[in-house]
Amino acid sequence: MSAPIRAKINIVYYSTYTHVQKLAEGLKRGAERVANVDVNILQVAETLPEEVLAKMGAPAKPENVPVATPDDLVSADGILLGFPTRFGMVPAQMKAFLDSTGGLWATGALRGKQAGLFFSTNTQHGGQETTAFTLLPYLAHQGLQYVPFGYGHPAMQKNTEVIGSSPYGAGIIAGVEGDSPSKTELEIAEAQGEYFAKQVLIRVLGEKAAEQQ
Known part of the structure; x- marks a missing residue:
């Protein structure tokens, strides 16, 4: 019996105060619910000097x-x-x-791969959607297939609780106290991770089937 076909997802994030890091961990938990999917978390290198980060109170x-x-x-x-x-x-x-990925664009190395987004803002109107917009040109130029989350969790259609997230992806409203993400925000992140993993696995399985025809 041949080994099952597996898909690989890399979650790449930048986080100053751990909010986005915690969201990434939620996405990972959700993605790992899908069988035959391997999930890794990686962080983007910091560009600010240590003395500046210390003044900002960044961990x-x-x-x-x-x-x-x-x-x-x-x-x-x-x-x-x-x-x-x-x-x-x-x-x-x-x-x-x-x-730094210009070389990948030059060779078309990312064309056809799938990509999703998640984000954090400090306030309800701090850019939950516009921040996602600023990444869409990058996805288009690299030929990445954007997989938006849509309204994939029931809490996103209610107004009884202040939460981050939008159809573009899971989100956090960090707030000045830093008491986030909330339980609901993590549930949405997990739901997006699971949904995204299923879409990636479906594509990988489809490509393998097409190769065997």
């Missing part, structure tokens, strides 16, 4: 999470990119990482 980056390289995008069948907002736009750290 140390986790030592057990590898720093992502462009090769980590190539090796994955699906990629989830997570980041906080900076004035409604993707932060410089994530932008610097993506800017």
